[in-house]
Amino acid sequence: MTDTLTPPTTPNPPVRQSLPGRAWALVRNTWRGLTSMRTALVLLFLLALAAIPGALLPQRSLNTQKVEQYIADRPTLGPWMDRFELFDVFGSFWFTAIYVLLFISLVGCILPRCWDHYRALRTPPVPTPRNLGRLPHHFSETVDRDADAVVEQARGQLRGWRTEVRPGKRDGEVTLSAEKGYLREFGNLVFHLSLVGLLASIALGKLFGYEGNVIVIADNGAGFCTTSPAVFDSFRAGNVNDGTGMTPLCVRVKDFKADYLPTGQAEMFTSNVEYQAGEDLSTDTWRSTELRVNHPLRVAGDRVYLQGHGFAPTFTVTFPNGQTRTETIQWRPDDARTFLSSGVLRIDPPGGMYATDEERRQNQIAIEGLFAPTALFHGSLLTSSFPTMDDPAVAVDIYRGNTGLDTGRSQSLFSLDPEMIKQGRLTKEARVNLRPGESTTLPSGAKVTFDGAKEFVNLQVSHDPAQQWVLVSALTMMAGLLVSLLVKRRRIWIRAYPAESGAGTVDQRRTVVEMGGLARSDQAGWGGEFDRLRARVLDAETEN
Amino acid sequence: MPIDETVARYSDFAFMSAMAIYALALVLLLVQYASARANKVAERELVTAGAPVDPSLPGRIETPAAKPTSERLGNMAFAVLLVGALLHVGSIVLRGFATHRFPLGNMYEFTTMATAAAVVIGLYFLRDQRYRSMWVFLLVPVLILMFLAGTVLYADAAPVVPALRSFWLPIHVTIVSIGSGVFLVSGVASLLYLYRMRQPAGAESNSIFGTIARRLPDARTLDQLAYKTTIIGFPLFGAGVILGAIWAEAAWGRFWGWDPKETCSFIAWVLYAAYLHARATSGWRDTKAAWINIAGFVAMLFNLFIINMVISGLHSYAGLN
Numbered sequence: 081m082t083d084t085l086t087p088p089t090t091p092n093p094p095v096r097q098s099l100p101g102r103a104w105a106l107v108r109n110t111w112r113g114l115t116s117m118r119t120a121l122v123l124l125f126l127l128a129l130a131a132i133p134g135a136l137l138p139q140r141s142l143n144t145q146k147v148e149q150y151i152a153d154r155p156t157l158g159p160w161m162d163r164f165e166l167f168d169v170f171g172s173f174w175f176t177a178i179y180v181l182l183f184i185s186l187v188g189c190i191l192p193r194c195w196d197h198y199r200a201l202r203t204p205p206v207p208t209p210r211n212l213g214r215l216p217h218h219f220s221e222t223v224d225r226d227a228d229a230v231v232e233q234a235r236g237q238l239r240g241w242r243t244e245v246r247p248g249k250r251d252g253e254v255t256l257s258a259e260k261g262y263l264r265e266f267g268n269l270v271f272h273l274s275l276v277g278l279l280a281s282i283a284l285g286k287l288f289g290y291e292g293n294v295i296v297i298a299d300n301g302a303g304f305c306t307t308s309p310a311v312f313d314s315f316r317a318g319n320v321n322d323g324t325g326m327t328p329l330c331v332r333v334k335d336f337k338a339d340y341l342p343t344g345q346a347e348m349f350t351s352n353v354e355y356q357a358g359e360d361l362s363t364d365t366w367r368s369t370e371l372r373v374n375h376p377l378r379v380a381g382d383r384v385y386l387q388g389h390g391f392a393p394t395f396t397v398t399f400p401n402g403q404t405r406t407e408t409i410q411w412r413p414d415d416a417r418t419f420l421s422s423g424v425l426r427i428d429p430p431g432g433m434y435a436t437d438e439e440r441r442q443n444q445i446a447i448e449g450l451f452a453p454t455a456l457f458h459g460s461l462l463t464s465s466f467p468t469m470d471d472p473a474v475a476v477d478i479y480r481g482n483t484g485l486d487t488g489r490s491q492s493l494f495s496l497d498p499e500m501i502k503q504g505r506l507t508k509e510a511r512v513n514l515r516p517g518e519s520t521t522l523p524s525g526a527k528v529t530f531d532g533a534k535e536f537v538n539l540q541v542s543h544d545p546a547q548q549w550v551l552v553s554a555l556t557m558m559a560g561l562l563v564s565l566l567v568k569r570r571r572i573w574i575r576a577y578p579a580e581s582g583a584g585t586v587d588q589r590r591t592v593v594e595m596g597g598l599a600r601s602d603q604a605g606w607g608g609e610f611d612r613l614r615a616r617v618l619d620a621e622t623e624n
Numbered sequence: 625m626p627i628d629e630t631v632a633r634y635s636d637f638a639f640m641s642a643m644a645i646y647a648l649a650l651v652l653l654l655v656q657y658a659s660a661r662a663n664k665v666a667e668r669e670l671v672t673a674g675a676p677v678d679p680s681l682p683g684r685i686e687t688p689a690a691k692p693t694s695e696r697l698g699n700m701a702f703a704v705l706l707v708g709a710l711l712h713v714g715s716i717v718l719r720g721f722a723t724h725r726f727p728l729g730n731m732y733e734f735t736t737m738a739t740a741a742a743v744v745i746g747l748y749f750l751r752d753q754r755y756r757s758m759w760v761f762l763l764v765p766v767l768i769l770m771f772l773a774g775t776v777l778y779a780d781a782a783p784v785v786p787a788l789r790s791f792w793l794p795i796h797v798t799i800v801s802i803g804s805g806v807f808l809v810s811g812v813a814s815l816l817y818l819y820r821m822r823q824p825a826g827a828e829s830n831s832i833f834g835t836i837a838r839r840l841p842d843a844r845t846l847d848q849l850a851y852k853t854t855i856i857g858f859p860l861f862g863a864g865v866i867l868g869a870i871w872a873e874a875a876w877g878r879f880w881g882w883d884p885k886e887t888c889s890f891i892a893w894v895l896y897a898a899y900l901h902a903r904a905t906s907g908w909r910d911t912k913a914a915w916i917n918i919a920g921f922v923a924m925l926f927n928l929f930i931i932n933m934v935i936s937g938l939h940s941y942a943g944l945n
Contacts, residue, residue, distance in 0.1 A: 124898040135887040373786040385877040565855045
């Protein structure tokens with residue numbers, strides 16, 4: 081470069097990969113990063129961290145009312161928390177993102193390891209390292225036998241180990257490599273693959289499953305059949321389940337019995353039911369069974385649970401022209417200990433009593449109030465003292481007018497629409513306490529009789545087609561875990577060569593035996609087994 | 625079936641006695657701990673005493689070197705502990721006879737079982753002389769938990785609610801409470817390990833912290849103890865959760881519903897899984913792994929106390945109304 085006029089040559093730019101090459105490198109590096117143990121650890125942490133609000137905050141899946149209350153109490157923060165799905169943690173976008181990434185990382189880590197393990201099973205144990213003295217477990221001694229015999233005997237002692245005998249570098253040297261504990265990695269792989277299976281079967285169950293709750297009065301009445309979601313009082317179904325094609329099932333409830341201790345603590349809830357499923361539906365055969373807490377009915381792959389109970393008061397209204405209407409409807413138990421319940425019973429006047437529908441609508445009768453299974457009056461205030469129906473009574477307000485069921489506005493099953501009362505379209509005609517058989521006559525002439533109460537049960541029908549696979553996955557997971565934690569992967573090497581006697585001459589009868597051991601897995605306390613093996617393999621020979 | 629009041633009283637008495645005996649053992653262990661100088665001397669003596677005696681010398685009767693006071697105290701404490709553990713287990717068995725059911729129906733009974741498991745696991749894993757100093761640190765949380773069980777959490781012997789009347793109760797709760805006890809031992813070992821990492825063997829500071837550390841096993845031993853106990857606790861607790869899910873499927877209509885207790889068990893299990901993974905990841909093996917183990921134990925404690933007593937869920941069987 082003598083010519084100063086030539087501009088200085090710029091150094092060659094580094095070879096840039098082509099765009100697809102760079103894209104591929106990015107994908108490859110991301111994949112490597114994602115499937116590294118470090119990432120898996122961070123994701124495990126995030127998973128634990130992300131689940132914390134699920135335990136501390138009220139969750140919609142468990143109790144919607146609590147969530148509503150929580151948000152109502154925090155008018156500014158609440159809606160924001162809701163926006164970040166803090167009340168639906170386990171279905172939220174961030175929780176899903178974490179576990180999906182974790183499972184991708186897991187699969188990306190496990191599949192190559194499966195292949196590695198398969199290859200490891202087909203390769204003989206690694207050759208003996210040069211310096212056995214460097215291994216954590218090491219032993220050496222001289223015996224009066226030749227090298228081949230030593231190694232052959234050692235091989236005989238190492239039953240259950242994978243062994244490989246190779247000639248050594250020295251003249252007359254024989255080495256033995258032995259390895260055991262391949263099951264550890266196998267168990268580890270089974271554990272992680274079952275984890276994937278567990279997630280997949282839970283997901284399948286959630287997609288195709290459904291769950292419905294229905295209240296049935298325990299008087300051997302019509303019961304219900306799983307014909308459509310409308311049969312149920314509440315119905316939750318998976319995303320691909322539209323409510324058709326439910327497992328055909330009919331249930332009717334004969335009776336219900338609750339046993340209590342004198343303290344009022346519940347002992348057991350029992351209900352006798354009859355059911356039809358499968359073949360029985362076409363032949364109209366009813367089979368009876370007993371439902372109890374912890375003892376659901378398992379039929380046709382579905383389960384029927386006894387999940388709750390309560391009281392359904394019966395009232396009869398005798399209209400001035402002598403016609404009667406009798407109805408029984410569930411009231412909501414407000415106090416879990418005494419079963420003081422509240423609710424409302426709405427009765428339409430019989431057809432033909434009034435000239436027009438409009439007039440008929442003006443004369444509907446609504447009975448709203450409290451029911452106590454064992455009545456206790458403080459003056460005229462009704463409470464309940466015990467949860468069994470020993471001395472039932474009701475304290476009710478009786479209204480006449482338009483209950484508002486035809487207005488199209490939704491209203492609670494257990495309370496009247498306060499708007500109808502406020503507007504004066506529903507007027508209070510009486511406030512009375514009644515025991516069974518007692519009645520009161522309204523100013524309009526109708527007589528309201530309290531006939532007593534029946535028990536109702538809350539039944540849940542659950543359908544989860546993948547549930548048994550969840551169980552199978554969980555069990556194989558535990559088996560894999562146990563194997564991977566209990567089995568130790570360890571290697572042993574033995575090198576035997578003729579001992580030198582004196583000035584460099586080889587003594588063919590005396591053999592130096594070196595033995596080294598290495599536990600490959602993170603396992604404390606392997607020294608014991610090494611010493612026992614040494615005793616079996618070497619000391620046994622010294623005695624010969 | 626009625627409660628047998630007399631047997632229930634015996635059970636309470638056994639529980640109180642077990643606590644008192646543990647306290648006595650703790651005092652003995654503390655005295656042993658404090659007499660550390662004797663320990664050092666003793667080690668030197670033991671070396672000479674352990675030297676092989678020439679059998680060709682007849683008529684010489686070797687008087688074995690007298691065991692140092694601290695070692696004898698430690699052995700006494702260990703024997704006392706055994707008696708305490710027997711009474712502890714006895715109180716659980718008597719409670720079962722008093723109530724005619726499996727004695728794991730409320731938090732008092734659960735905590736009693738978990739602490740008994742911790743002591744029994746300790747008696748097995750910490751039976752060696754070199755672990756003796758660890759007992760001080762294990763007995764303190766055990767005594768605190770037992771004190772809480774006997775006062776705040778105490779519930780009179782009584783039958784359980786219908787959902788608990790199942791053969792799954794003994795299976796599920798026993799396994800979970802034993803798992804909790806194992807994790808207690810593991811958590812204590814990890815805490816001491818972290819402490820020992822700051823005061824490594826042979827390089828302890830001259831302050832009181834160094835003196836305390838000098839009596840402890842070295843960091844490696846503590847770490848291995850934490851790992852050995854966790855690999856027992858982890859599958860046990862995992863099995864407990866799975867059996868709980870099987871029971872929940874029969875009792876509540878679903879095998880998993882993210883009930884607060886289930887969520888918190890999930891968190892604890894994930895943390896312990898992270899601990900086992902950290903043990904196999906370079907750069908995480910030592911202090912970080914120990915911290916994760918402690919976090920796992922904190923999650924277990926949170927699960928037992930906060931979830932049962934503050935947050936209402938299906939597992940609110942504390943019996944503390």
